[in-house]
């Protein structure tokens with residue numbers, strides 16, 4: 001039987017509705033309008049689309065949006081100065097610097113400059129540590145989005161075997177941490193993992209975040225498993241016309257959908273959840289900053 005399709009787009013809409021409700025309450029009861037500052041350096045078209053979408057949805061849930069578009073050649077010191085200014089700005093409760101930044105800028109210096117109180121990406125060491133020991137604060141947006149989808153579909157995750165493919169700081173590592181907090185038995189697999197297919201076949205939950213199109217084959221999936229595809233890979237699509245492209249995930253969806261119990265599509269799965277979680281983190285930061 002074909003898998004249930006986990007509709008991230010629809011669930012993200014529900015989540016944004018909940019965020020909007022919190023914003024209305026913060027405005028009415030605390031005269032507080034959460035504000036999100038998004039900074040982009042350079043003209044990467046994909047990044048520009050993401051940033052515009054973040055700004056639009058920020059306004060849609062009733063929050064204040066501050067957008068800074070800096071030229072690609074902006075000196076590192078200038079970007080750091082802007083981040084410091086935003087740290088001090090009482091109208092700003094969340095700061096996001098879109099990654100990747102141009103090669104002459106050290107991303108670690110940028111992350112270090114962001115006040116942990118306003119770190120809506122959960123990139124700073126302080127917030128990564130808080131997630132690890134279970135203290136309140138922002139949680140990495142994409143992993144949080146995956147977790148909310150898993151909880152929505154499975155309810156309790158306790159005791160399940162979860163395999164996370166990929167060990168990035170952005171997704172793989174925080175995802176594994178969140179699954180551990182849910183009492184899953186967690187395996188992190190990566191490019192050096194031996195017998196990867198066998199490791200994945202043991203998984204009740206698969207989260208793929210490697211950025212390699214269709215890497216996970218259908219026959220790697222345990223029948224009935226829940227499969228979350230974080231990959232967003234743009235590939236040529238000549239069938240759509242000359243020069244056209246389309247987005248595909250890290251999972252061979254057409255094959256996996258016949259075997260899994262539930263699966264996220266690409267697009268329309270994890271992607272919309274990431275932005276909804278960013279907005280939720282901004283409300284979290286605004287609430288914590290204002291006690």
Ligand code: GUN
Nearest residue numbers: 096097098099100121141
């Ligand atoms: N670039 C791609 N995804 C992200 C994200 O979640 N946060 C930031 N800051 N940059 C990104």
